Amino acid sequence: MVVAVPVLAVPVLAVPVVLAVLVDARHAILFEPVVIGPKTLPNRFYQVPHASGFGSRKPRTQAAFRAIKAEGGWGGVCVEYAPVSADSDEVPAVSADLWDEADARALTLAADAIHGHGSLAGLELFHGGASSPNGSSRLARLAPSQITSELQWGGLAKQMTRDDIARVQRDWVEAARRAAGAGFDIVYVYGAHGYLMTQFLSAVTNRRSDGYGGSLANRGRFWLETLAAVRDAVGAECAIATRVAVHGDSGVPGAGGLPGIGVDEMLALVAMADHLVDLWDVTVGTWPEDSGTSRYYPEGHQRPWAHRVREATAKPVVAVGRYSSPDLMTEVIRSGAVDLIGSARQAIADPFLPRKIAEGRLGEIRECTGSNICILREETFRHVGCVQNATAGEEYRRGWHPEVFGQATGADRPVLIVGAGPAGLECAVVLGRRGFRAVHVAEAEPEIGGRLRWTRRLPGLGDWGRLVDWRAVQLGLLPGVEVITGRRLAAADVLGYGAEVVVIATGSSWRGDGVQPGHPSPMPGADPSLPHVLTPEQVCAGKRPPGRRVVVYDTDGYYVAPGVAELLAGEGFEVTVVTTFPVLSPVSDETLEGDMLRAHLHQAGVWVRHATTITGIAPRPVAAGRQGEPGPAREDGPPWPVLEDGPPWPVLDDGGHLLVQGDGEPLAVLDDGGPWMVLGHDRYGEPWSARCDGVVLVTQQVSDDGLYLELAADPAALAAAGISALYRIGDAVAPRLLSEAIFDGHRLAREIDSPDPATPLPYRREPAGLG
Template sequence: VGDTMGITLRVSLDETIGDLGLSNAEVREFIDMNRNLPDLWDLAHGTWDDCSGPSRFKEEAAQEELVRGIHELTERPIVGVGRFTSPDVMARMVKSGTLDFIGCARPSIADPFIPRKIDEGRIEDIRECIGCNICITGDMTMAISRCTQNPTFMEEWRKGWHPEIMNAKGPSSNVLVVGAGPAGLEATRALAERGYDVALAEATTVLGGRVARERQLPGLSAWGRVADYREYQISQKSNVEVYFDSELDADSILEFEFEHVCVATGSRWRRDGVARQHVVPFPTEDTMPIYTPDDLMDGKLPEGRVVIFDDDHYYMGGVLAELLQGRGREVTIVTPSAALSDWTRNTLEQHEIHRRLAELGVEIVLNRGVVQVTGSHVISDCVFTGQTRDLGCDAVVMVSSRIERNEVYAALKAREADWPDAGVKSVRIIGDAEAPGPIAWATYAGHRYARELDGKDIGDALPFRREIAQLAED
């Protein structure tokens, strides 16, 4: 191609497959041999799992040791990755001569305007990637991708949502948001951005809802950025009032006379084991202590031998097993799936979850469910044969499914006839309070509510544009 275009060569920093692949030392030899042949060296680590692991297992700039010193082998510029979210770390990588360009895939999904915000000194306005890898699940499941931090991701063209610009305010003046979890916080932030006067009522003394609790679990501290970003943005808005210790009921909500009410009261974990294996509660005895993830996040930990029944298949069962094993409990985790935390294959961490728990000494029981909890043991059944066996324990943790906290919404709907006298035009329920799901679904729901308030009723029409492929004409 001569000088008509630049040539970039991407090389794995370490294929991590032993003698069958290139080691980091061999990669350095290869670059030294071809030092100025390409116009740009693009360096990344091994497989997608190695390169783009979640924040639970991969720190920011996790590939720094693998790439440091390579610039001494070439005069060409180098681009590298490592889920860079901190401008200070980015600057250090460049100033130290380790990298010339900072590759930011996931961080720029979370905030496409990182370069501009850094240039303008608006560091606190950056929506930092939390490393949950929910964006990757879109590829893995062949579905539309989502981003926990940036709910406009994948909706820029379909719905015309700009990551930094909200649509103009409608004719209404004020909104009451009940619940300050990820859905309520994002709804509040986006509504305020549009220009509405917003009151945010939170039953506790902390903003963040489930995020404020889950960020305390092993490896999930970065997830707290979901709350941190929105809490700061809300604090800068003069048209937002936040009320703590405010657990509202239908009477008080109607007395406030807000035009619109957004109920974002979240969900709670079930204690009866209803999830995938069981669609109705199964037998349990009161003499066996039964815990839920909510109990553990409240600081109420079981003692002795603990059986975790994981019929959720996401991250929570494995995280709680790590928590309890680290606190000295003897943990057995039972799952009907053929793989522990099975769905986390889609977030590139299932292998790491299994390996970490195995190394910690957690007993992992696959392809088995739980059909009964007695006073001294659980009765586990094989998902293929139904054959049962007893697992002795002192306590059981049910990681099954979650149920909506929708009591306030139901009470308001029951009094819909009173809305006009109270000046209420609409009451909506969003996020986990409507249908429990990943955190990304909650922030999306909050953003969508804010975007669509005072919008036209489109009936059954599609709320987004479709991109329809067709053959080109000759």
């Protein structure tokens, strides 16, 4: 079964590289063509299948999104997962359904667009089995046995009969024929990420006693038969690829794994199916591990397991692992274990990576940050987006090209951008590329980056800084753009600056007053000028609570509270995160890192209290008080704060033990730590409180829009100063995801010469309306 590993076992054609100029011979190997079955990839850059939210429902958006990658030099470009039949209906998600000829016609646009740049087009035929929602078709889910999938709820799957098995295989063949007819060069039998093929393969989910269950040969039969049938149908005209998942053990807590499929079993399957396959597409683990965020996984993290597939095949192998470094890609290919560099996220972040390598423009590569905002957007909003590449998904509907920027009219107008955060930096880069001759970016802080100045210092988020670093490098290449740091501009400074166009990009900050969703008034006792009350920015700037016991209060639900908690826990603080959500950091589930994040915090000794609202911070009380009433006077400090809502104050003895609460009923004995109390209630309104030495409030952001509002309020002063246009972008408009801040800055600069740049131009929508 195990074969010797010849270095570069895959046939390499002696034809010139597809990309014109190759400056650096070090990377020449990346531009060699590779034969896969009846087809030849023009180079070793391969955009693996990944969802976009466009599927076959937005065919023009899909086509333009993939065509850009082909234009940027990716030799193979795949569309996303494509269900073969109605009992693998992905609604409410959007997939590239291939059930009938109408679907095929829609996807033809993508294949044609990819071919237009000389690349091969791939389609990932798929059946989700027990993981298919079937939200629209209302058909029963199918699976080898009557199981449920952790991705679904509301019922178990039907155990497939032999007729079902034969019918799904016929659907696969029909879909493969349609894919070939639509012009696709590479047709997949998708087996990774826990879907139907994997459900058959795993002894945990396959409990059959017939010829499709039991031994590995039986559990693999459905996969092999499907491969053989698809190969018979289209193997002469299409390369047959299959995507497998090798079980990794990266040691990342919470990463999960593939139940019941060990690496040796997968290698045995590879050996059994090798004669049916032209391209092995290898991933590791489940999707959260495969698309591992930079917080937990370094570039190339899948290597130790993915590269083992070479032991079982001499066919071409593509492997992924958020590759962005040309040197690492080269080394990976040279190792002989892998023939193609697979990429989803780097190809989103920079569709022109291959071209930039070919042309020696390495400094221009927009490196993926590993944030997984792309996945959050695709899964949640059904439209992919990126924190590095504002044009991702906007190629068709807005006509944006990541590398082409038309000369702007009115580019001789001097521009002042106030704020060098993500939105301001992006706006400056695009204005510079559009030919503006004098763009000044004024930043109040000594360092550029806005919120990323401190975010990138949170544990594991260093790669998010790539967003700032890339823009800093590009601005240095633009002669018309100048960045001035350490200069805080007041309204009078802006008026006197000499700019004709002013863009306010002053960002946002975290409130320190405890205002939070559902509680619009400030929280009693929340004052970040006090030593024991902190904002996230203050923590990252070095402020620490006066004692060891810290409560991090989270009503935001994303990365900031866990990041601050991990930072403080790492320094030896005893940290409790109190969150209003039923689970810590629900947004991180959308970036696939929720389980890992929670496991990490657990291992770091961070306690979490869920579904709890904090409404006040008070000194440890020693006397009773009632809601809405001032407490008794104190000799050693300010009067007790008045709580507008929440429970009556508890009464504690000096050891911190609860004596009475409100109506005199003892409720519980509290811990005895800390001179401060956080007071609140649980999801049922039951009083809750805890003692601590300090509180970090991750409650709500607020736009830093004072400068904009002051300037906008005085149009006459603007006119007198020669300022013909005043705009506001990014968090200064409304605090949002990083991808939206970048988008905002990019859009304004793209449309700066439109009739009304403050109002986005309409964009093309699909499907077209009936009128």
